Amino acid sequence: MFGLLKKSLKDSIKKITRKAEEREKIEERPKEAKEKPKKPEKPKKKEKIERIEKIEKKPEKVEEKPEPEEPEPEKRERRRIFRLRERITTRRLSEKDIDDFFSENERDFLSNNVAVEVLDFFSKNLKERLVDKPIKRVQASKFVSQVFEESLFAIVNQGEVKLEKMIKKKKPLCLVFLGFNGSGKTTSIAKVAKYLLKKGYKPVLAAGDTFRAASIEQLEEHGRKLGVRVIKHQYGSDSAAVVFDAVRFAEANNYDVVLADTAGRAHTDKNLMDELKKVVRVNKPDLKVLVVDSLTGNDAVEQAKQFHEAVGVDAVIMAKTDVNPKGGSILSVCYAIKKPILFMGTGQGYEDIIRFDPKKFVKDILS
Ligand SMILES: Nc1nc2c(ncn2[C@@H]2O[C@H](COP(=O)(O)OP(=O)(O)O)[C@@H](O)[C@H]2O)c(=O)[nH]1
Ligand SMILES: [Mg+2]
Structure with a gap:
């Protein structure tokens, strides 16, 4: 899953680690080479000459003078060695290092559907955590x-x-x-119904897509296979009323959950968007679940924002992650509307759905 994004992130970690290494080689070593012959040798030579001169002129005072002077260069030398050792064992990245990295790799991220605003946040975050921080050489990659x-x-x-x-x-x-x-709403409803059945809950389905041909039959077919009741009206009827009836039916018959389908729509379709607003206004659902086809690419962000603006999305299902090697849309959609992902669709079967766990997702994608 998400092979391309995984590769892109792994390469990025390597590149930034290497940047730290390059910086150390270019900037620290020449300094070290220049400093070595200068400091320790010169004062010694001077001391020797002074000593010789003093021994020749005033042999008694010679032994007194060098004693208080010697600790100073020793201290300086020790401090210098300490600083050198620190420079060699730790590294610091600059803001330019991170900017360079992003300008070199931006296209790669964008082609994996990572949105520009996600990249901006990512860059800001990396800068806060990496720039000017001493990074231990042996642990840089980690x-x-x-x-x-x-x-x-x-x-x-x-x-x-x-x-x-x-x-x-x-x-x-x-x-x-x-x-x-076609984002995967009806299929996701069937999968969520199966998920709930396995947990011992009683779901009922509402055939709220009264618009698209064969949509009611499609939901009924899922209901039959799963052994789940479907509440339906005629094609062309009011979607809000179907959902309303399903909720009343569930109340009267001790059902736990109503899973309501709705017609697919583009955010530019004013009539259908108004219909969706009515479904929400009339039924006040507990969760408005946006189903996004993860293959949609960068347009997924625009879709998510528009639906969120129209009715207020509470959670997201990212469908078709099994056929999506990019995976950036996962980052982009939840970041764009700041809403959690509830499930990921991972295939066409009823069992092909997994709860989204942000920690596990990040671990998997960096593994
Ligand atoms: N591979 C795969 N296909 C899916 C997934 N979810 C839905 N689909 C397929 O996507 C197509 C459209 O799904 P559908 O539920 O009818 O979309 P809707 O128009 O939003 O209701 C169907 O062929 C589904 O089998 C998924 O997680 N993985
Ligand atoms: Mg459908």
Whole structure:
């Protein structure tokens, strides 16, 4: 999963670590070479000459004078060696190092669907943690990896949806699934139904997509296979009313969760967006779940922002991650709307869904 993004991040860690190494070789070693012959040798020569002169002129005072002077160069020498040792064992990166890295690798990140605003945040984060910080030479790679891990975590850690807790608190819990055409809403509903069934909850499906041909039959087919009840109206009927009926049905029959389908729509389609707003206004769902096709690329961010602006998204499902080697859209979407990812779709089967765990995601992507 996300092979391209993984490779890109691994290469980045190597490049930044190498930058630290290069800096040390170029800037520290010549200084070290220049300083060596100058300082320790010259004072010694001077002392010798002085001693010889003094011995010749006033032999008695010769032994008194060098004694208080000797500790000074020794101290300086010790301090110099300490500083040198520190320079050799630790490294510091500059702001320019990070800027150079991003200008060299920006295209690679963008082609993996990492949005510009995510890159800006990433760059700011790396600078805060890396610039002018002493990095122990032997641990440079480990340290840079750690900083990458923390920065990526800050991007994907946008809160948590405690689904099971929510179900226990409110019955029936109403989830409305929304998003672009073909993003994976209906399939995700079937998968979430299966997930809940396995946990012992009773879900009911609402055929709220009354717009697209065969959409009701598609949901009914899933319901049949899963043994889950589907509440439906006619094609062309009011989507908000279907969801309303499903909630009443769930209340009357002791169901735990309503999973409501809606028609796919583009944010530019005013009538359908108004319809979606009505579904939300009438039913006040507990969770508005945006389903994003992770293959959408950079347009996924625009879609997420527009849906969020229109109805307020609470959580995201990233579908089709199994066929997406890029993976940057995961970072981009949750960072753009600052909402958590609830599930990732990992295939076409009912079991192909996993809860999104930001820590595990970051560990996996850097492994
Ligand atoms: N490989 C893969 N395909 C998926 C996934 N989720 C949905 N699909 C497929 O995407 C297509 C559109 O899904 P559908 O649920 O009908 O999208 P909707 O229009 O948003 O309801 C179907 O062919 C699904 O089988 C997924 O996680 N992985
Ligand atoms: Mg559908």
